[in-house]
Amino acid sequence: MRFAVPLARRNILADRRRLAISTLGVGLAVALILLLAGLWGGVLSGVSAYADRVGADLFVRQPGTMILTEGAVPLAAADAIRTIPGVEGADPVIARYVILDLHGTKEAVSVIGYRPGAMGGPWMLAAGRAVRTGGEIVMDENLGASHGIGLGDTLGLQGERFRVVGLSSGTATFAAGGFLFVSLEEAERLFGESRTATSLLVRASRPASVAEAIRRRTGLAVDPATAVAAGQREVYAGSLGRIVDLMILIAFAAGTLVVALTVYSAIADRLREYGIAKAIGARRRRLFRIVLGQTVVVSAVGTLVGFALYAVSSRVLVALRPQFPSSLSLEAAGGVVLSAGAMALLAAIVPTRRVARLDPASVYRG
Amino acid sequence: MATSAIRVEKLEKVFGEGQTEVRAVRGVDLEVEPGEVVLIMGPSGSGKTTLLSMLGAMLRPTSGQIWVDGTNLTALPEAKLPELRARRFGFVFQDFNLLSALSARENVELALNFAGWWGRQARERAERLLGDFGLGERLSFRPDKLSGGEKQRVAIARALANEPAVILADEPTANLDSKIGHEIVRLLRRAATEQKRSVVIVSHDTRLKEAADRVLWLEDGEFRAMSQMATDPVCGMSVEREGTFHFVHDGQTWFFCSAQCRDEFAGVPERFRQGAVVAGAGRRP
Amino acid sequence: MGRVPVGRRNLFAERRRAALGIAGVAASFLMVLALDGIVNGATRELTRYIDTSPADVFVAQRGVTNMHMASSWLPLANVKEIRALPSVSWADPILYAPDALTTPTGQQLTYVIGYQPGGRGGPITLSAGSDPGPGEIVIDAQAAQDLRLAVEGSVSVLGRTWRISGLTSGLTNIANTVAFVRFEDFAGSRRVPDIASYILVGGSVSPDSLARRIEANTELTALPRAGFSEQEGALARDMSAQVLQIMTLAAFLIGLAIIGLVLYTATLSRLQEIGVMKALGAMPRRLAVVVLSQALWTVGMALALALVLAFSLSWVLARSAGNITIAFGASAVVPVALGGVVVGVLGAVAPVIRVRRVDPVSVFRR
Secondary structure, eight states: OOOOOOHHHHHHHHOHHHHHHHHHHHHHHHHHHHHHHHHHHHHHHHHTHHHHHSOOSEEEEOTTOOSTTOOOEETHHHHHHHTSTTEEEEEEEEEEEEEEEETTEEEEEEEEEEOTTSTTSOSOEEEEOOOOSTTEEEEEHHHHHHTTOOTTOEEEETTEEEEEEEEESSOEETTTEEEEEEEHHHHHHHHTOOSEESEEEEEESSHHHHHHHHHHHHOOEEEEHHHHHHHHHHHHHHHHHHHHHHHHHHHHHHHHHHHHHHHHHHHHHTHHHHHHHHHTTOOHHHHHHHHHHHHHHHHHHHHHHHHHHHHHHHHHHHHHOTTOOOOOOHHHHHHHHHHHHHHHHHHHHHHHHHHHTOOGGGGGOO | OOOOSEEEEEEEEEESOGGGOEEEEEEEEEEEOTTOEEEEEOOTTSSHHHHHHHHTTSSOOSEEEEEETTEEGGGSOGGGHHHHHHHHEEEEOTTOOOOTTSOHHHHHHHHHHHTTOOHHHHHHHHHHHHHHTTOGGGTTOOGGGSOHHHHHHHHHHHHHHTOOSEEEEESTTTTSOHHHHHHHHHHHHHHHHHHOOEEEEEOSOGGGGGGOSEEEEEETTEEEOGGGEEEOTTTOOEEETTSSOEEEETTEEEEOSSHHHHHHHHHOHHHHHHHHHHHOOTTOO | OOOOOHHHHHHHHSHHHHHHHHHHHHHHHHHHHHHHHHHHHHHHGGGHHHHTOSOSEEEESTTOOOOTTOOOOEETHHHHHHHTSTTEEEEEEEEEEEEEEEOSSOEEEEEEEEEOTTSSSSOSOOSEEOOOOTTEEEEEHHHHHHTTOOTTOEEEETTEEEEEEEEESSOOOSSOEEEEEEHHHHHHHHTOTTEESEEEEEESSOHHHHHHHHHHHSSSEEEEHHHHHHHHHHHHIIIIIHHHHHHHHHHHHHHHHHHHHHHHHHHHHTHHHHHHHHHTTOOHHHHHHHHHHHHHHHHHHHHHHHHHHHHHHHHHHHHHOTTOOOOOOHHHHHHHHHHHHHHHHHHHHHHHHHHHHSOGGGGGOO
16 A cells, blocks of 8 residues: 555644534535435334324225325224234224314324224323223323323313324324324214224235235225335425425535535635645646545535534424434435535545646745 | 933833743843934844834834834823834835735825825825835835835835824845845945935844944844844844854955855855955954 | 724635625625515415405404414305395305325325405415316416416315316415315315305495404404404414524524624724824724724625625526515615624724734834
């Protein structure tokens, strides 16, 4: 291995304050990208939380319905489905959007009616217990907290009064609002349903073949929970997603400029030294490597700073606004790391050209 | 005789305290008359820059007094010092310290702004001064387009622009070749002789002795008698006769800054004798 | 009083660095303005159907005050009751459900409106084709483009497939789009005979007194169009735009931080020269002017650049991604500009505050 004096690293470390500023600047830009991606990830996972977490393998719905709170399937279909081999459970749920008026603030919520003890209810409780009988309700913990409603309090819903017996977590979602869970019978009464449900949740040992059998037997639409979740994400987040992509793109551009600027200033301040390096015989490629080395170091350290800032700010955000949990997928995080690399490359262009055009004879002028 | 332009009494500067205490300047007394050029020499770390900074009202002495043009610097509040620097002093620096974004004319004009000249008056004065220094064609050039000698001429024009009583120059020739260095010294000398300004130069450069009315040797924060000094015939530095490095050749004693210079001299003394005589200081009593 | 404009000279002496600095600040401004404009544009479009309706008053099931995610069901007989009231000029029922337009390749959340041919509540103007006949649907041109549909194509919604008879424009926003079918078709597909969702009412008195009169004589909720739109906007904004607003806020804070850093760096590069000016006798006020003018020039030019870019961006978006609109207003630009100036000035001055303590003697040393 050939050893070369690490001029880039020496230059960077020689001015620690500038390094701190550069990396902070990059870190801020990276943190913003992470925050946007993380918030968006949180939105997406919230939108599909019900389908993802409720525990069903298959959703049986009226053909053509996309939204979980729309459509009607006969309750009798559940009995028919249970007789199909491979079906381990088939439970009806009634789901409706309701606009709650809580002390004058309007809150959109999703009310889920399910059979106590069966599928369809809350999958994680922060406090209390699940619904056992009529007159009881489980409420999303954040919705409760933001309106000062806790265990044992009463909640008015469609003119009826319910006692809060449990607080669920992971059920505050963008677009669908917080979740409320009541018994199926209560939901039937509240929404005037009889002998129909919004969907049937099915657990099966071999979902694919069972789905086909249900389709043949009932003529209803049967989708794997993962497909329902993806559909929810697309329906609710499709056009918003493009906006978020645009926002991330703009944040990326800003980050690139910040890296370019800080590295350029670092180089401009030491231009004479690059002239010296050139005068004593440094080749163009070596100079490029020096510049690139600086941008890479700044970007790399900045990325670490960005992740740290993200970790802090997303926690602060979720403490202030629990309905906006951040969820950063491994792919998104990897994408940000790659973007930071791209930033370093792009940012090296301008300073590199400056150094390339440098006249080595400039060293001899006073 | 008129009052001194600069009068310094028992000037002391101590940096740090306790174990790390450094007495950079120790009880220095100095008077400089209008029109006089004083050259202060001395080895690195002897306190030259500290002394110059105190003379220029940039650094507060630990004790002692400095009068400039009859004003006691040490008694002035901090807020009065910038104006004093802007109106009474001209500064010439080793690295020129021109503002890189400004043209030659603007660099001079800026110093005039600080001293209370504005607008066209300032601009015309700056142009006239630079013209006097042969820079009439370079007015709109930025420092990076000027040669070292041109930069230092702009710096001297800047130093003279506010018609200062005192010019303080720190190594004004260090970054210049001897021909241009000579010209710079001539300009400073002329400012003293023709305009009755006091010039204090701090330098290692023995060539400046020719232009100086007085040469002072500062070592360990104190002035020493110049008579005790000799010139190293190899490197040309001023060295103390009391120093450890000397060599007797042809019945004459030579003094050196270091063992290296002495050994080099001892190898072929004839190579250096001529130069030492021309430099002149070696045998001065 | 002419004096040497040191701040401006400093900025423009190194054009490339000035350009990068201005670009960095402009990128931050642009990011914030664009994000804010996108959120504004998105939320402004949310109530287009209601805002362009000919109705003076919207009548809904008791307690329902908007459309977004709401379900309102009232007996069709109420229409006759309302028509009989004095100062009511006309009253027409519509059916409404949120659902998703579905094609084999995509989905889009939509309001489906069922209206009576010849009655109010249908599309105001068509950009192509004709009003829906039996089994036909009118969708919005933007949704059609997103889903790659055209007149005479087919699309599924409400559990059945429809032939597209015409296109409206301007009814697609980030949350959803609007589709129109015939009232009987809607009722048939949802098996809800003799039911309406809302009744649109026009009258000869002020909307407020008309609404009061309707509420006094029926068991229904009646809101003037403006109030109904406001409720709708607030709710839809809450659900769809809040996440964007959080993102915008994050971008705002981070953008400001970047602006501060850029200007901090700019001053830092001139620190040595500021020391020289101090040595030459510049008063602290003069130094502040130099630094501030540099900062204000940077921020001002960056803001101008950002505005130009933002308007270009909105122009480009309007032509390429029709459902993303950027709406700028003084309400966004003013706080962004003020924030930029304040942070920029703080960032620029911060290094000089250190200089106040650094002795001018540093100019002698290297």
